[in-house]
Amino acid sequence: MRSEETPLDAAIRGLARGARRLDRVIEAWRPAAWLELDRRIRISIGQGEIERPVHPWMSTGRLPAALRAALRAPAPTGSGLTLALCDPSGLVREAALAHAARHPAVLPLVAIRTTDWVPAVRDRAREVLTAALPGADTGALAVTAPVILRLRKRLRGGTAVALLDAVLRAAPGDDLTLLLRSRDRATRRFAFGIAAERGLLTPADLARTAAYDGDVAVQDVAATAALAAGVPDETLPLLLTARSGRVRSAGVTALRKAGRAAEAEAFLHDRSGMVRACARWVLRQDGRDPLALYRAACADPAAVPARAPLGLAECGDRTADAETLWGLTGHPDPLVRSSAVAGLRTFETAEFARLLPLLDDPSPGVVREAARTLLPWADRVREEEFLRRTGPGRPVHVRVRALLLLRECGSAAYREVAERLVADPDPVLRLRVRRALGREEPLPRPAGARRLWGRREDGSVG
Structure with missing residues (x-):
């Protein structure tokens, strides 16, 4: 036993005594927890930190199910099966896989075994996962999918990912919806991309996700899918008011396709540089000169929008427009002043005294x-x-x-x-x-x- 026992070590010792359920050992939604469980069990058995379990079912593990029943081979318990699937011996791991399909709780460990270094174990795990994953209940799918996606970084992880992709593309919409609420970011992104491709979300749902979701990758997928749906009355208002500049820029760009290019003028003074650039592009495509609009906005200090000076610098000329910005560095509004100074930086001014x-x-x-x-x-x-x-x-x-x-x-x-x-x-x-x-x-x-x-x-x- 190690001098400092961690909670996971204590849990593994409980599994070895048959006193712990798997769902009480780890946080099942975390893929890293399954990988660490696999590693720690292998080390604990290999180094003698726990006594190697006796597996009486191993002698009949490769026999047909009917013959195993005739011989009355004892079925492995949940804790014993968990330990066997992570055993240092490839023979034990392979034999354990014959029983894994009847225990959905260990499917994440089966997924890990699909990248096993022993070819026989790897091939058997892929057979079990291919047979079990399509019929897995939503709970088993929710904890297995994150593990599969984490395995993408491994040398042989692509097979399980391809299987998961095929399963989710054929799964009922409710099953996929559950994964959209996963706490694992990679799983949620993967599921959301498939849900968007399958058309399981309405344009309004996609637009709301793009506007309010906290994940940038999901925002991008949702915004692209919402715009592809071609329902501007439902999607554009949400996209144009989103907190994310990337989403707002997608909405501004879509104004031209929707025949509403004139609305882009309001975004010339957006807080996001990307949105301002998209607004300028849309207006130019509509035959309007954004530089003239910026100059007009900055000409009246009493009504200048807060970020108009920076927009002027982004498309203006230092010789013609720098003095306008210097004049706005004394504006009563601090946002206008800071925008003017940022614009001078865009012009690469070196007038230290000022x-x-x-x-x-x-x-x-x-x-x-x-x-x-x-x-x-x-x-x-x-x-x-x-x-x-x-x-x-x-x-x-x-x-x-x-x-x-x-x-x-x-x-x-x-x-x-x-x-x-x-x-x-x-x-x-x-x-x-x-x-x-x-x-x-x-x-x-x-x-x-x-x-x-x-x-x-x-x-x-x-």
Whole structure:
């Protein structure tokens, strides 16, 4: 026995005593749990951590069912069959497979055996799975499908995946619907793709999934299927109001096919760059010039949409439009200011004297964009400009960005300043600096604290 016994080790010892049911040993919906169970049983038996079970049914395991019955061979119990299917001996595993079809609870282990390193075991497991999977109840299918899909990464995992694909394409709609609610992401994606191809979901259902689902891959499949259904009155309103920019962009692109290209103008100022680009494309295909629309929107500071300055930079000209953006960096709305600064970054402006004052903006968003714009040129700015902004009395968002720029410009004072800020009275600043320095045991996150340091998943400074 190992010096430190895990809950799974204890459960396996219970199985060896016949005292544990399989559904109480592991979280059956997790494919990794089945793979770990298989591995730990093999190790436990092989290393003598548990006594090797006696399998009296093995001597008749390869005989026809009628002859086994005549000989009154004892049928394996659930726990004994589980242990046998994971035994280090290929002979035991192969013999156990002869009984596995009558025990749906062990189908995930049968699926694992389809990638077994022993050819005889592998072939027998494939026969059993091919016979049992099409008639499996929804519960067995729900726990076996995730294991099969996890096996795709293995050398011989494709056979079981192809079988699952064929079974789901012929399965009743209710069985497939159950897998759409699976907690395993790969299973849900796989099932959703087949359900969409089979037309089991209405266009409105597809559009709602695209708009509200939390899985990006499912969103994409649902949006594509919803648009292919060709029912714009049911699908477009949901797609155009989705939280995901990818889904909204699909809806905007579909406006042209639906004969509603003029509606794309409202998306020129969307928060997503992808959506803005799609809106510009749709308008150009409709014979309208998005650049003229952006210039008109930015010409009136009293009515400029928040992201119009950034859209102007994305399709405008630095010589003609940069001054318009500079003028909007003083706009009362912080969203307009930050959008203007982001637009100047798109124009690759290097006017340090005009950018530096923006590091003192009261809006964290504006300071963030100004810091990102200055980042490529940080080594060309006098370090005093950043040093003085790290001092006490400055807002936290200003001090954090200044310290970041100090690091990026390669200042020798960066480490000294960072060490000083570790002891700063402001808990948010202390937390960010400790994390930036890689200190162990960071302070607890203060209630309501915002993330002011590091990088987002898209690579932007956050």
